[in-house]
Amino acid sequence: QVQLVESGGGLVQPGGSLTLECVFSGSGFHFHTMNWYRQADGKQRELVATLTRDYSTNYSDSVKGRFTIFRDNGKNTVYLQMSSLKAEDTAAYYCNARWLGDGYWGQGTQVTVSS
Numbered sequence: 001q002v003q004l005v006e007s008g009g010g011l012v013q014p015g016g017s018l019t020l021e022c023v024f025s026g027s028g029f030h031f032h033t034m035n036w037y038r039q040a041d042g043k044q045r046e047l048v049a050t051l052t053r054d055y056s057t058n059y060s061d062s063v064k065g066r067f068t069i070f071r072d073n074g075k076n077t078v079y080l081q082m083s084s085l086k087a088e089d090t091a092a093y094y095c096n097a098r099w100l101g102d103g104y105w106g107q108g109t110q111v112t113v114s115s
Contacts, residue, residue, distance in 0.1 A: 002026035002104040003114040004095045009109030012085055016113070020080040022095030022106055032099040033070060038091035038111075045094070049080060063089075085113045 007022040020036070033052045039045040049069035050058040057069055068081040077093065090113050095106040 002102075003096055004031075004093045004097060004104055004106035006067070006093065006106040006109040009093060011112045011114065013115050014086060014113055016085050017083040018085065018111060019058040019082065020093055020095075020109060020111070022045045022078045022080075024076040024078070024097060026033050028099065029097075030073045032097040034069070035096040035098065036067075036069060036080045037094045037096055038089075039094070039108075040064040040088075043091075048093070051078060055100075082111070085111075087113050 003025040006022045007021060008018060010018065012018050028064045031053055033050060035047060036050050037045050045047055046060065048060050048063055049067055051071055052071045059067060066082065066084045071078045090111060092108040092110050094108045097104045
């Protein structure tokens with residue numbers, strides 16, 4: 001059974017940086033496509049960044065050039081490095097793992113961008 005645990009959220013000023021971590025427990029981390037989603041209050045959950053098993057990446061237009069997703073297969077961890085943060089990046093951020101039709105979610109970590 002796969003479990004995902006996110007950390008690294010917090011309060012940051014506009015223009016600041018933050019790196020989120022998602023630790024994957026279970027087998028086959030390197031087979032999984034890893035995603036970061038976010039959900040702001042009153043809005044639908046949106047896909048922010050994707051990293052496939054062959055290290056292909058994709059980003060939403062709203063974060064492209066500011067966020068970077070990367071993984072460390074030795075630590076079973078995926079990261080979301082966020083820079084030039086804006087108030088509209090405020091949301092709960094969720095880690096997601098997918099492989100062969102199975103999907104798993106973490107509990108989320110809150111990011112608040114405010115002065």
